[in-house]
Amino acid sequence: MLVGNKVRLRALEREDLPNCVRWLNDREVTEFLLQNSPLSQAMEEKWFDAQVSIPPTSGQVLAIEAKVGTDWVHIGNTGLHNVEPVTREAEFGIFIGEKSYWNQGLGREATLLTLKHGFEDLNLNRIFLFVFENNLRGIAAYKAAGFVHEGTLREAIYKNGRYYNVLVMSVLHSEWKGC
Numbered sequence: 502m503l504v505g506n507k508v509r510l511r512a513l514e515r516e517d518l519p520n521c522v523r524w525l526n527d528r529e530v531t532e533f534l535l536q537n538s539p540l541s542q543a544m545e546e547k548w549f550d551a552q553v554s555i556p557p558t559s560g561q562v563l564a565i566e567a568k569v570g571t572d573w574v575h576i577g578n579t580g581l582h583n584v585e586p587v588t589r590e591a592e593f594g595i596f597i598g599e600k601s602y603w604n605q606g607l608g609r610e611a612t613l614l615t616l617k618h619g620f621e622d623l624n625l626n627r628i629f630l631f632v633f634e635n636n637l638r639g640i641a642a643y644k645a646a647g648f649v650h651e652g653t654l655r656e657a658i659y660k661n662g663r664y665y666n667v668l669v670m671s672v673l674h675s676e677w678k679g680c
């Protein structure tokens with residue numbers, strides 16, 4: 502468990518999947534995600550079975566929980582994927598599916614906790630992400646967490662009938678300032 506001030510991260514459980522299916526069928530949530538088709542519970546369970554067969558040190562999806570009073574509420578997922586054993590790099594991903602929790606600094610805090618996990622628990626050297634050029638909220642949250650823009654993939658995504666550029670952003674362990 503990774504615990505911050507407003508959010509904590511824990512392993513994703515099978516019981517969390519109905520939330521994920523609901524969120525990933527919401528076009529406002531998926532506007533900036535690689536999720537272009539309706540998602541069923543069965544499809545999500547198949548994805549989950551594949552995820553839990555991967556060692557956590559090679560990649561793991563984590564549930565983001567927000568503190569609400571004395572309770573913790575599952576609001577989305579984050580994680581590190583495809584950990585490269587030699588270069589010690591991994592891809593970061595995140596979505597907050599409960600839209601009422603957007604724009605409250607929770608994405609930034611969840612990003613910082615995931616970076617801390619990557620650098621301090623998994624001994625990563627580089628954590629990178631891909632973000633659509635028009636995802637201004639995501640880009641702002643990532644910059645606030647320490648990611649820098651290192652390049653642009655031109656027209657690398659097709660969404661809602663047109664192509665978009667995709668930014669590559671990363672943080673190196675040597676740049677990591679902690680949470």
Ligand SMILES: CC(C)(COP(=O)(O)OP(=O)(O)OC[C@H]1O[C@@H](n2cnc3c(N)ncnc32)[C@H](O)[C@@H]1OP(=O)(O)O)[C@@H](O)C(=O)NCCC(=O)NCCS
Pocket residue numbers: 529530531533534577595596597598602603604605606607608609610631632633636637638639641642645
């Ligand atoms: C992207 C996401 C994780 C960010 O989390 P969040 O909790 O909403 O973001 P935060 O509150 O931490 O930070 C958002 C920042 O963007 C800024 N912002 C919001 N809308 C903006 C806009 N249209 N233009 C510029 N900045 C904007 C906010 O002011 C805030 O910056 P500040 O803290 O300096 O004020 C979340 O919104 C989300 O999951 N969205 C849907 C799925 C998604 O886009 N996933 C990421 C795919 S790469």
